[in-house]
Amino acid sequence: MSIVFGAGYEPWEVAGVDEVGRGPLAGDVVAAAVILDPARPIAGLRDSKKLSAARREELALQIRAQALAWAVARASVAEIDELNILQASLLAMHRAVQALQLQPRYVLVDGNRLPRWPYASEPVVGGDDLVPAIAAASILAKVQRDNELVTLDLSYPGYGFAAHKGYPTRAHLQALRALGVTPLHRRSFAPVKSLLADTGEG
Template sequence: MAEMSIKEIRDQIEKMDEVSKDFLQWLHEDKRKGVNELARQVEQAQERKAKLARQWEEMTTFERALRAEGYIHLLGIDEVGRGPLAGPVVAAAVSLPADFYLPGLNDSKKLPAATREAFCEVIKSQALAVGVGIVSADRIDEINILEATKEAMKLAIKQAGIIPDACLIDAVQLKDLPYKQLPIIGGDGKSVSIAAASVVAKVTRDKMMSEYAKEYPQYSFEKNAGYGTAEHLSALERYGMTPIHRRSFTGVKAQA
């Protein structure tokens, strides 16, 4: 090992699919601090990889249990946009292959924007089916946010274009749905199927709000996604409502 430079050792590590325990031991026994640091970095990377694998195992518990019972075609369903003062509520329905693996997939709110967008592309390219349901602010005002959320979810299921054996849904029970349902509280952090739907829904809605920001630049929708930030509330007070504001929501009512 001593005859190899630190750069050569680093290049060797980068070519390896898996660094063996023996190789790590050699790195630790090398008297050069730079080589010892490489060993530490490799061990940290291995620990991160193992942690993500354990997390994936936990987040596929529901999917594995359903498939063991004979439910093969699964749809994960989630929504984003219940709380904002403006914009639609958006739901997504995603069916993942049984061998799908995307370590780090989690509740979309816990992921950086760049990671969400990259994950969304992977999900869309590898999923068996993806559907999106969008319900407008006017419809939210008409039927209330909970019913609008359920409507968006049903639209997403329809748009997915498959007949599922079971649906894993984040916290909500849908009436008149002719499939087995498994509502899971906090499901976007407990099920990879729901997490995938969470990512697709959030990326879709964030892009919509960025487009609305071009039409209504005073409200900074590209930053707040329609949520009631101080900046947004100040703009509401100064400029009034837009056609995409939810007139039935506190904070918007005052401007009506």
């Protein structure tokens, strides 16, 4: 028997929320919130990581055009370093829901943790593959963040941000050692913190 998430609420009363960017060494963590329109369903919604970049872009356009409400928000690198990445992710999700022009009565959040907020809500592990509104939020957040890292690559050449999007790939770690830490880097994350300590900047 399939599980019904948000039972007791109409589809237009329920927002899906997800974040992108907990693992990278650089860049903000970005969250999105989406309330889908049951009268304008969008085919192909699923976990953004399982879609090609081109398909994510196509779906993001559809979501922005057809959803009843959507919003993208973030927590900055400074906030990540101050709060820790989990709390910064929850903060970004809270900001995304607050920014919706149509406020939901119920919120479905990807994962196993909820922000501290006044909304009736529930966490859904694997929600980006189980709940279309969470999948839509996942897509919007990933498209936003990926595009930002592509743009930032122009300001910080040599680090490969357009390719790895800030994640700790071998190429990124090599560039960090060769070129040093940028303002985009999360100084509380172990590889960056270690490098700063080695160079006397920690």
